[in-house]
Amino acid sequence: MATTGHTVKAFDEDLGQLRALVAEMGGRAEAALAGAIQALVRRDLEAAAAIIEDDKKIDALEVEIERQAIRLIALRAPMADDLRDVLAAMKISGVIERMGDYAKNIAKRVHMLNDVKGIEPISILPAMARSVSDMVHAVLDAYARRDAEGAVRVAESDRTVDDFYNSIFRTLLTHMMENPHTITASTHLLFIAKNLERIGDHATNVAEMVYYAATGKQMAERAKGEDPLAAEEE
């Protein structure tokens, strides 16, 4: 199947549409992340509510991608490599959906944080979020260009995000010990930092999928960096 020029062209067009939907979904998740952190820093409850609401569109895109993928497989009966491409689009959309959820979770915490001015890491979180946002942007770019080297760079940059996380974790714990009345707010910031760290992990997962799709090989372990859990230890 899928061997005549006509069918190949139809498949390529369908796949192009599928990949465009993944790109749109990724762009939305990236925007949600940037918006959630901005809402947090500015304490903008309205912006936070809009991000929570907009997550439904990200979820709807995942459903639409799955629908189109199933249609494409059933209609075009793609062979091994093409089939892998379709399933990769589905898998990547599943990861992006989770990234969107993490951004939504950050937005949900905005209204719980009334008293963050005195908590030092609130000023580090935006820088961490920028690093994570850069990873998401770069991995979507690598996906669009089927760029294995770009995917490796994304995976490597996860170290920076993990360093941010470990630094914020330590700083927040110290802050909590010295200022027990900020424990509630600090705990929310801790979860936000953890959400950012998880988005970085997910971007790395996508990078691995992009690398595999482009080269047919698994990405070397070295590029993936360390697990930040180990460094959380005091």
Place this chain on the structure above:
Amino acid sequence: MATTGHTVKAFDEDLGQLRALVAEMGGRAEAALAGAIQALVRRDLEAAAAIIEDDKKIDALEVEIERQAIRLIALRAPMADDLRDVLAAMKISGVIERMGDYAKNIAKRVHMLNDVKGIEPISILPAMARSVSDMVHAVLDAYARRDAEGAVRVAESDRTVDDFYNSIFRTLLTHMMENPHTITASTHLLFIAKNLERIGDHATNVAEMVYYAATGKQMAERAKGEDPLAAEEE
């Protein structure tokens, strides 16, 4: 395609194998979760290390399920409903892989917790873990029996897990305020409770997939329960 008796039988056998792999994978994740909590309570570093190591087998099963699913689609060219069944197996294995990761993360925290005896929620965590474990067991059962009603019950029981989480969250925060020297240990317990809560969410996600596969309809929102984030508020 897949209309002759012979081909239908071959497809059913392949699908049966795929579903058996999902069941095996789920059983391993369930065991990892129970083992991680036991290792935590007993402070058993060796058991924790074994769980971390065993997670590789869960990951390998996901790869194997994907490989077999691709082979099945390419070879049998299943039509709409059958294709949905194959893709559901792949998606569910993706969720189980994440459940395994959460269990692994709990195991990784065992060696960071030297001083938990005085922290009250350590005694509540095993009960919460049992509820989560029951959910995972029940949803795998519902998957095996294509049992829509069972899936609804799993989704409903997520409320109990969320109640546990909210209770532990509040208790830990109070404990931290009163005993700032336990903040590091308490924070790890907080993340463990969050991991358990997330496993419950994932079991609910699987329940939704099982329900959809069995009925062709989306599960009603009511069955899914509340998001525990809202209740974290002090």
